[in-house]
Amino acid sequence: MKNTFIPFVFSFYCLLLLGLTQNIKASNEAYTITYQRIPAFPPATFDSELIAPFFKKYPKFNSFKPEVIKLYKKNEYQYLWYDSRGINEFASLLHDKVNNLDQEGLHIRVPYQEEIRDIFQDLEKREKSNVEVELLMSSLYFFYANKVFKGLDVYKTKELGWYLPRKKQSYGNRLDSLLQDPSLINEPDKELLGQYYQLKEALKDYRNMEKHGGWSAIEFPKKTKSLKPGDTATAILKIRNRLFISGDLKTDSKNNLYDKELLAGVLKYKERNGYAADSLLLLKHIKNMNVPVEERIKTIMLNMERCRWISPSITKNKQYIVVNIPSFTLTYFKDGKPALISRVVVGKSMNKTAVFSGQMSQVVFSPYWNVPSSILRKEILPAIAKNPYYLAKNDMEWVGNRVRQRPGEQNALGKVKFVFPNSHIIYMHDTPSKKLFELEQRAFSHGCIRVARPRDLAIKVLEDDPNWPIEKIDAAMNRGVEKAYNLKTKIPVYIGYFTSWVDREGQVNFYDDIYGHDVKLAELLFTD
Template sequence: MINPSVTGRWRLARPVLLAAALLATAPAAAQSDLSLSVSPFRQAVAENLNGDPAVASFYRARDFEPLWTGSGEVYSARRAALLDALSNADAHGLPARSYDASGLVARMSAARSADERAAVEIALSETYLRFARDIQSGILEPNAVVSAIKRERPERDADALLARIDAGDARKVLRDLAPDSLEYTRLMRTKMLLERTISLGGWGMPVRARALEAGDRGDAVVALRDRLVTMDYLPPHLGTRYDERMETAVRQFQQDHGLEVDGVAGPSTLSAINVPPEERLKSVIVAMERERWLNLEGGRGDRHVVVNLADFHAQLIDDGKTTFRTRSVVGHQDRDRQSPEFSDVMEHMVINPYWYVPRSIIVDEYLPAMRRNPYAHSHLDVIDSSGRVVNRGRGFARYNSRTFPFSMRQKPGPENALGTVKFMFPNRYNIYLHDTPAKQLFSRSTRTFSHGCIRLQDPHEFAYALLAPQQEDPERFFQSILQTGRNTTVPLEQNVPVHLDYRTAFTQAKGNVQYREDVYGRDGAIWRALADAGVALRIGQG
């Protein structure tokens, strides 16, 4: 049974469990019907194996012996454990109704013939596999919901999943299917707490004001006070003035929601404060689905980089701990400029990089001006297919977006669009992390200004952290190359997995749950797809 401190009140559905045991505890006459000779049952199983090929393979390998519907305590315990897990699937944000635990119970209690028992046997295995895949790898196919999510669910071997039930304690096997990350555990706890909050009436009335600040009084201040109290940002009190206590609470709320931290409840802050707990609960359930998509065999890497596009930060993680964190700028909200989500492996960094201009920028932004004036954008070299610089004097008026045969690049230097260093994890999307001369953009709370790549506020410090395992003095090593001004590739002796992710809800080891704006609208699309798949809010069940 899962620890109640993690999942809340994990309720045993007693009627379901009693019905689950019917095959093992039926009266003697019924037992006789259920315990038909092995040969008819095996034959019936073989004849009913027309669904999941993995299930068919598993049963052929075991000579069509039952996994679930045999007689005795072992089989009864397996059925009970499965039905219990299915009945409580919504604790994980899964569509419990789609597994139809009550329907399986009805079929089990009615099974008398070998054919009926075989059909139940296969249905139990197929339902178990569907549940196991959903809880381990996610309900949705990510790219089918949002095309910019360039990742696939991490599939598990079906034969191995069935074999685990056959060889182990079914209740433990089922309990261990969920991702074992601390983030998933904390998200489950957050889900339970939000459900309880909603069942008790939520966070109270929204705050009706355009802006509130220190010294203000009135009904809106009282509403803000009450809402901050129910959100646990402020201890209960009867004050009616926007005082120092309220300003401190607002600052903490702003920090937890990625807002400008100034202690003033302006439009953005009040908009976030007025978001109902039901919407936050949806964000948490989406985050749990996203955590399942990253439930990779072998993990995400002892050392890895995570970029949360919705949080505008990049982090270096070592053995589960954040060892470096910096602000980032990500792709613009325009659909063709949004940063994609995927995982790859960082292999090297380039110090004093050239910037090779993406083809889309060349033909959409630069070529129109160069057709009128061949010396437009003269800070960029025009390069032919052999890498030679093209003489601009011949002009470009005869070319259009389809026929322009050249590429363009910017030399290394302080004004280079990539700054002084870029971090490469070769991928088909031509996305990487890099420096930028546009440092002023990092002061914004919403940082969606790039064409898709990830700009870092502190790229040199990031480079030092990456080089630390292979250089005794990584800063001196990096700076010695930088000062030459020469384009230099530095391999990483230890390749580092990079995960570009997008979380509007995420947790911390210590402190409050963090929420961010859905700047790309992706989590909204994922929630709608989850709802279409049968996921529902457990309102009133907290």
């Protein structure tokens, strides 16, 4: 008997090769056959040998060559930036993003900007797949990702004194997601610290202030030491307007009287600019208000750049400590919220506190102070030469060829220190010099960090340890006998340098560039 199955399979297979499906509809013993087109061809590919000539023609993108090669190897040299209609949606979105890099706080020139612009103006290049266009778009993507998400390379940041660990990123994997859903490029990215996006909003606000003329310079009244509530002066009109423009006042009454409304604005301004919360307006405050809006914009951009260097994963730790040097502030975060905020004293300009991270592993109660060799050589030995009783007077003693200060009221480390081993030999500690915490500018140490609330910090650090009730902590701090305790769980410590920061209330704060780090970074970012 003739086998009819094989011809049937063969016919059906032929239909599949033609990309056809058959839908048979019955109607009054007649059949209507309709066909639906199914994509039958694999995505277009290009010759891998064309990559090397491309980078010879476009050498400014050469640093991205390894990433481009890796990208296309993974995708078997398929076109990524074209679909059936030509250049895809993500290519257009990327082009738009690159044309607006200033919104990301970047002041840079885009390589081959004219050539890339021509792609989107040339109908033929947009509609027909082109290897050069394909590789230009991939290179442009890596350029964009490098500038927006990575920032300056690690070697340059270390030259700037930044030793916080840099994040590792895979921009190729991110591209896979963006090609699937191009709208993701407009969403906050998990690779950037949340603070970056808050500063980005602040940048938008300050650029809007700039667009409307910024603020006028204020002339402080001659022969006047201060302005206080109840005073009247022409300068108060400009101060009021200045605070209205920057959002510290809701309205501008155009009144030259220093009234309660103005006082509220002054206190808000002082709070977010690192000043003592009092009612007096001094010349230094007016000088600060006179900083042009253009300079404030640059400061925000500099700190957006610093945000690129930090992994957002740090905020996922159950507990961690952040010290911001310019604001002279320590914040201990627990379960995502500030559990303790303390003023700190940091290193003076000749003994800068380093920007780095460590793991707090030990609390030392009633500590000895082992005098660093540099302090011994520069300060202690000359003091001994002048006064042979200097060591006894300061409760110090020789231990071999080193000097240490005994635990007690005079001890430079106070009653407790917090150790996070590091090559910079920096730790946090108490101090007998409490009055320094009352000052606005608190850069007085040899590099270590003095804490205004050391007892509270010790209690917070040990509050989950049943071996350390508050009474035992107090006793250990005041016993006068050194006792070191190793923490059961190490606590990450991050010492950073941010001269602009948006707080939890959404207020943008500005702080003095006490070490000149902004100046050096600006030379790299704003030099054409």
